[in-house]
Amino acid sequence: LPLAIAGLALLSLRNGFTPDPGQWYFLGAAVLLSFTFILNGRAAARISALALSAIQLLVVGMFCLLLSALTEDWPDTITPTMWLWLILSLTIGTSVRFLLQTYAQGLTSPSHAAVIMILEPVWTTVLAFIWFGETLSASQLAGCSLIFAALLVNRWRAVQKLLRGR
Known part of the structure; x- marks a missing residue:
């Protein structure tokens, strides 16, 4: 865990630790997501x-629709292109991805799934x-390396078996 946290810090912190409200919201969302994940x-x-x-x-969709209706300004007109992107986002970007993740989570333990999900910031950065x-600074490359190292440390027994050819 310390390796992963250090890696995430190197990926995201640019000018030291001066959290703004958005980062606190992100931390809160991450904590809630961990409970949801388990x-x-x-x-x-x-x-x-x-x-x-x-x-x-x-x-979640009904709650967010209600919250959006109460707090956001909606456009007067919605173009066909907007409908297309909304439908693609709902189906491919959200529903299919979430279904695949849920199905895969049912095939393994929460701890194994969490280890796999720890690579999400690395994949986001690489993509x-x-x-x-995007250009990657030395600290961002080090952050990706530390997160990957955390995965290897966590799964060291499996890595050793793989290296021995078992």
Whole structure:
């Protein structure tokens, strides 16, 4: 855990630790997501991934729609392109991804799934580098390396078996 935290700090902290409200919201969301992740993994082992995903997405979607209606300004007109991107976001970007994640979580223990998910910031950084041509500083490269090292340390027995050819 200390390696992963140090790696995440190197990836995200630029000018020291001066948290703004957005970072505190992100921390709160991460804590809540960890609880969701554990509960979702346990439930996915007993309930159909499709039913579990549908229930969760429906509840969150209805809550967010209500919250959006109460707090946000909506456009006067919605173009066909906007509808297309909304539908693609709802289906591919959210529903299919969430269904696959829930199904996969049902196949393994929450601790194994969490170890796999620890690589998310690394993949995000690598894909931003490849897709958007982002430049990576030495500290960001070190951060990715530390997060990957944390995964190897956590799974060291499995790595040793793999290296021995078992």
